[in-house]
Amino acid sequence: MEVQEGHGLAAIIRRHGRRPDALLPILHEIQETHGHIPADLVAPLAVALGLSRAEVHGVVSYYSHFRQAPPGRHVVRVCCAEACQAVGAEALAEHAQRRSGDLTIEPVYCLGLCAVGPAVQVDETHLHARMTPEKLDALLARLERAS
């Protein structure tokens, strides 16, 4: 089956090959491109990899990293695991959740910054350590200004 070029899926699949075990790497690429996994890509992706639509849907829905809807302009993940809890992460997360706006705020369980918590990750690669509610407010304000 021809995959629509418009989504860039064909090129992604060509790069990975037509093997079922390429599903996660391909989903990562799709999400990097679109910010989420568009529902209309599930069927062509399934055909291209020799999987069923149900299998692809099952995988997308299983992993918390994959989104089925577009996120806000920035994604702010607040670590809620024990090491960060030990230094006030829960209060920080509750504080963050009270914010609304164009940002997606969600919990994450450990960023590997357990000696310098509470830790926050913005848009996958920007990390912030020893976070406090005040520092978080400033960070979120900065992100909102930028968008």
Place this chain on the structure above:
Amino acid sequence: MTTTLYVPGDAAALALGADAVAAAIDREARRRGSEVRIVRNGSRGLFWLEPLVEVATSSGRIAYGPVAAEDVPALFAAGLIDGGDHRLRLGPIERLPYLARQRRIVTHRVGIVDPGSLGDYLAHGGGRGLEHARRLRPAEIVEAVTDSGLRGRGGAAFPAGIKWRTVLDAAATPKYVVCNADEGDSGTYSDRMLMEGDPFGLIEGMAIAGLAVGATRGYLYVRSEYPHAIARLEAAVAAAAPWLREQSVDFAIEVRKGAGSYVCGEETAMLESIEGRRGQVRAKPPLPAVAGLFGRPTVINNVITLASVPAILAEGAAGCRDHGVGRSRGTLPFQLAGNIRYGGLVEVPFGLSLRQLLDDFGGGSRSGRPLRAVQVGGPLGAYLPASQFDTALDYEAFAAIGATLGHGGIVAFDDSVDMARQARYAFAFCAAESCGKCTPCRIGSVRGVEVMDRLRAGDSSQIELLRSLCDTMRHGSLCAMGSMTPNPVLSALDHFPEDFA
């Protein structure tokens, strides 16, 4: 003359502003016309000192830290390039007691080498293990690993040599080597530091495993929460490929990115995930060593385990075997985390007491309040009260008190902690991360949260049900996620009953 400066590129250092420091150094050096080369090394693991800048001088590497970007002009003014004095000057890095008191074997290149440079790796002794392994028969490599007493550092502590032997003896082909780099336990980051600070060491370990069992393909499964480690590994895998070819080592590695599932750190769930499926746990047997990835014999070891292998091959099994106590041989990079003053990586031989780590290295709590509880071994590990802080750090000693050493993560809590709340969290975490396959974990975790809510609301009759639920989960669950969630819950209940009243 060009001066080499080291500014860690490690994720923790980045989270503390290392990029800004590096940029400031570059800017200041240009302004001053100083010729400097900035190496983005891994972190030494002394996180209260990060960003920790080192400068290579004729008298060794001199450390400064913690350095903020604003400090940089003053540092230059103080003669940073020559190791000049400044309030942030820490002196020769190796002489810092925190480092000097460690026995760094598996992490000995972390923070020292340029993780982006294969040449630097080889210049620091890398490659010798593989070179030696190439001259051995597979069974001899396995024997060396067996002799070393190396046990899996991921938590289960299964002897690596026995696992390798099983894969070597399996008839089916092809075989695979899978590196479990899904370091999801809170309080642990040694895998991340090694991947970011010495990726070639891991690759060499995987290649040796491949030679030992007859595998030509390896997968490195890294959690998506570790984007910097993934980037480092992908670059290193690309750089190492021609190096392996030059040595006629037929071994190709693919880096696989997880997608936010703690259970995928369980080896069979990880295999499912690599194969492109939902990360649900497989029942064992068959063991992955017999029927693992794509149903083929598969060596699965975690990062620290595989990274320990080159030294064993290069230096001999004794280098590992001669450290430690009892059946816990070698060293373990412990990680001090949570509410701790001097949080960081501490690689020491097994046998130290927990208290030594917490006090001598950790310096007590970050908040300054008394330490009340310590969770060792991640979210499925037990909470230990101060009365158990003298327990020796070895697998058997921990098992004896119903605790687990796990991956060596140590999370400290001060006396403001509400242990019932931590017990509730253990269930909540299980509910959030359960793969959903088996009943005790899928439903029990949610019921556990509900029971804890009733209990915390004052219904003490729930304690009996709580214990019954923990018993059901512990003995009924398919994998460690469900069966070990009772560890933090029951240890909290048993050691801190006052919080449950």
Place this chain on the structure above:
Amino acid sequence: MSLLPEPDFGTPAADADGASPPLTLAIDGIEVVVPAGTSLMRAAALAGVAIPKLCATDCLQAVGACRLCLVEIDGRKGTPASCTTPAEAGMRVRTQSPRLTELRRNVMELTLSDHPLDCLTCAANGACELQDMAAAVGLREVRYGLAGAHHLADPRDDSNPYFGYDPAKCIVCFRCVRACDEQQGSFALTATGRGFATRIAAGTGGSFMDSDCVSCGACVAACPTATLIEKTARATGSAERAIATTCAYCGVGCGFLVEVDGPPDTPTIVRMTPSKQGQANRGHACVKGRFAWGYATHQDRVVRPMIRARITDPWREVSWDEALRHAAGEFRRIQREHGRDAVGAIVSSRCTNEEDYLVQKLVRAAFGNNNVDTCARVCHSPTGYGLGQTLGTSAGTQTFASVDKADVIVVIGANPGEAHPVFASRLKRRVRAGARLIVIDPRAIDLVDSPHVRADVHLQPRPGTNVAVLTALAHVIVTEGLLDEAFVAERCERQSFADWHNFVARPENSPEALQAASGVPAARVRAAARLYATADNAAIYYGLGVTEHAQGSTAVMAIANLAMATGNLGREGVGVNPLRGQNNVQGSCDMGSFPHELPGYRHVSDAATRTAFERAWGVDLLPTPGLRIPNMFDAALDGSFLGLYCQGEDPAQSDPDTRHVQAALAAMECVVVQDLFLNETARFAHVFLPGSSFLEKDGTFTNAERRISRVRRVMAPLAGMADWQVTLALAEALGYPMQYRHPSDIMDEIARLTPTFAGVSYEKLDRMGSLQWPCNDAAPAGTPTMHVGGFSSRPGGKGRFMIAQYVPSDEQTTSRHPLLLTTGRVLSQYNVGAQTRRTANVRFHAEDLLEIHPHDAEQRGIADGDWVGLESRAGATALRAEVTARVQPGVVYTTFHFPESGANIVTTDSSDWATNCPEYKVTAVQVRRLARPPARAGGAP
């Protein structure tokens, strides 16, 4: 859950690899010996110890999810799940202890903490594994209360016409998902989300009807609760009793249990469930057999005999007696006036062996001629001829289970996913387990590329060029030294092999030379030939895409040649396997329904055979062949064939060149139609005799693997008489009474007179479940694999190679008819649709569509869904277009399930040279876009 005790051993039988010896262990002190690889749960079941379980069932691989089957093992820590723990020698296992009781009860308590407490009003009440297990573990209360998180308000999905999905009752045991994956191979279901939020979903989370679900019912059968349950069962509750029988749809011959309630003669059917003891299907089924049985009691059923003087007159209901006397009188009158040979009969491959036997006996003994033919004429007659000529036996060589041992599977001219779904599931399972697959088909059928199955090679010949492709494959095998020389030397005729070898080796038979004719790239032919010839075990499966051609018999022989040349005969995993279209195609052929053969494929000219039947039947038999179906129609138009007894067959719709067939029927003086419904042929009939469905009679069907299975009476015949009784009465009216009290008497006679059936009896069938012929003194338990050690029906036991030269079909494209039409089936409909159109299966496929390639559509201005006219030299019809790349440019495709689409109005009189099997699969046509829908598509008179 079924009502006949079908024991569930919890996990599948271990693969007996033969390498490891059986092992002995003790379960609750009971010693049991099991094959290596057996689970503790299965070992316990074999020892008679039932371990509580929910997620385990012996048709699915164990997953260890429900955690109810925990056991204790001496010397081991913990409480492992018995379903996923393999037995080991010397193990001492305890399945009962206070500790285990507590654990199981507490696990069950968690399960029930998210399950409605509505047992008494639940459709599964009394037949619910969850209910049974809750009782077994002694659960009395759920301590977690009712205030917690739950899924009890999840909305129900009743989109599927046959079953509903009620997620509120779901215990997330994954049996449905696994059944869909492992048994059916559709992968239409999945678990979504994770943790407590894990739910079972169809497709991408929408309704079942929006998913890739093919309604095989495997998930429903697998469900231990009422989460997935038949709507009929929901309406009636559990059944009282069940009757084992055999499906009356395709040639797979699935075993079913008919679950019923109410009086023995007029019961209510609660549901039909596939039987695990069904040796052809092993508990699996498809949407037709499983669900589409409602036609049997449909209001369209004609239950009173009718007659009329002229076909333009209205029907008049009469008594059985009057109808039969009228029919017999007419047949005798015609014979008096026009000669003994002016009457004949068509027997149905839908009817039982016993009924087919009776009709041919009636023709031969009462009519006194050989004018009997079967609808197998128009589907698999070339199989009978081609395999008879080469291998000596007119039947497939393997059991279905044999495919499990095949390393390379060739599917040519067959679309099992649609036409033989239960076998397709088995084939796909084997491909998923690593077998390589070669598909030879003009269309990209679903085996070419579907979830987890992809053909290694797909050869796409132009319709009508199979022989060119098969000969090219043979050329590669011969010229590249890929022959199994030892097999050929030992097992085949020397001279015929030499002749064949010389023929196929000629340059004009190379793939390169034949590429122009077939359109198949030579390199692909070579790849396929190497793959097939170098496999340890290679098996060929074929269907009507091979037989329904002018060279149908040639192609069958070419296939047999390939198998002999590569030594792929005479053991499991190999062979030549026709996939029979109808439930009893094999049987009707076996029963002597062809005009030139007596039962057991013995030519009427054979004096010894004739004598045996003459003695038994007390008549003289003709030594010359009778008329075949197309010859009957020619003779009718010629005025020399004027009376036809047509049982369970609808040639006016199913036979090619409808106009010709209708003219022939209209020219006859007495057409007697015996059927469930007033079919198209009945429009030309003078006598209508009500037929009986498979639920209304006893008998046997013989499936594509020569397997004879019992059909058992579930209800009394709606019209008072079963088909076999009607034939008896007609024979009596003709003055030739036959004495049978029960179909088993008929089988006894068949066994007495037919050497390959000598060992068959109802008693043995009841005892053994089914029997594969030959079944006689030499093979008392039947013959799963043919030709082991030799071709016993061939002179000297040697296989014969037949030269198979490609001869182009008369059906060639021209400027007037530039496209080639080929035909096939869809899963949900069956042949002319007489049954399936009278069920909710129309919701899956409501009309026949014309598949046309985008290129051809573009040229004609045709868009998807447009009405198009389809015209051949035989006739014209209209249907809607589906624009798809499944077909190649120059080829169009349609199904033939609806009379109004009239596919056979356009098919022609071209037929197989050896058997006159019509060339349905190749018709030169033109396709034009129609501005508006036709007033009545089909345009029959």
Place this chain on the structure above:
Amino acid sequence: MNAAHLIRMANRIGDFFVAMPDREQAVRDVADHIARTWEPRMTRDLRAHVAAHGDADLSAIVREALVRLPP
């Protein structure tokens, strides 16, 4: 019976056997095939057609075989 059908059927049979290397055997095979599968009135009508209209429509091998057919 329809002569065109009979001729076409006969020629198709001939087309198959004509590929055999032993011509004599092939002719016998054509005759045998017709004898074993055709109802007598079909053979009779084909013969009648040939008698009335000649055998130009038949292929060579069928012409030869027709002679061999038992009466």
